[in-house]
Amino acid sequence: MRRQSRIREEPVVNANDTTWVGMDAHKNSIKVAVLLPGQPEPVEWTEDTTVEAVRRLGRKLQRLAPGEVQCCYEAGPTGYALQRQLRQAGMPCTVIAPSLTPVQPGVRIKTDRRDARKLAELFRAGLLTEVHPPSESDEALRDLCRCRDDVRVDLLRARHRLSKFLLRRHCIYRQVSPIRSPSQFPVWGPCFGFSEGPSRVPPRPGAPRLRRALAFLADRSSCWAQ
Secondary structure, eight states, X not given: OOOOOOOOOOOOOOGGGOEEEEEXXXXXXEEEEXXXXXXXXXXXXXXXXSHHHHHHHHHHHHHHOSSOEEEEEEOSTTXXXXXXXXXHTTOOEEEEOGGGSOOOTTOOOOOHHHHHHHHHXXXXXXXXXXXXXXXHHHHHHHHHHHHHHHHHHHHHHHHHHHHHHHHHTTOOOOOSSXXXXXXXXXXXXXXXXXXXXXXXXXXXXXXXXXXXXXXXXXXXXXXXXX
């Protein structure tokens, strides 16, 4: 009696039936290149970046493709909104690392049409590297951390501008203890002034506002971390 095998046979996916889509995404337009099975030349067109246009793009790809569809575009300043909108429309989409995309030596002509076609061809050949898109909550926390870092850099720049302004006017802080708060700068003191008219206009005290904004963002960051 023949022993029954416990190995389950999975259905074989034919890669020749897969439609490969490369997209060159920009702020106001998306250049689309579709490599259909059995066709040597890609089908190309330009789509808008509105939500309705992306949904229309998903429906059009479903009509064109005879089987599975695989879409891709390079990560860039447009973020991951296109990938999320296509996923919501039922269309799988992969975000590609642009720094790891193979580049052919000697090819200097770069257009949106060529970029979309090259992405589709390289995606079909398996030569592209996928990046992991963050979730919307992770991206929101990332933006908050970036905003806090921007405010911290602005605070440092404001302190440097103020200290260099005072140094040019030979207003040197000669106390032994270091400056720990903006109130210790003499420019905010009641007895501080200049003899020349244009110099009497006090600089805008932006450092205190920046410090309050930095403290607020730090507090929000701790709340998000919990």
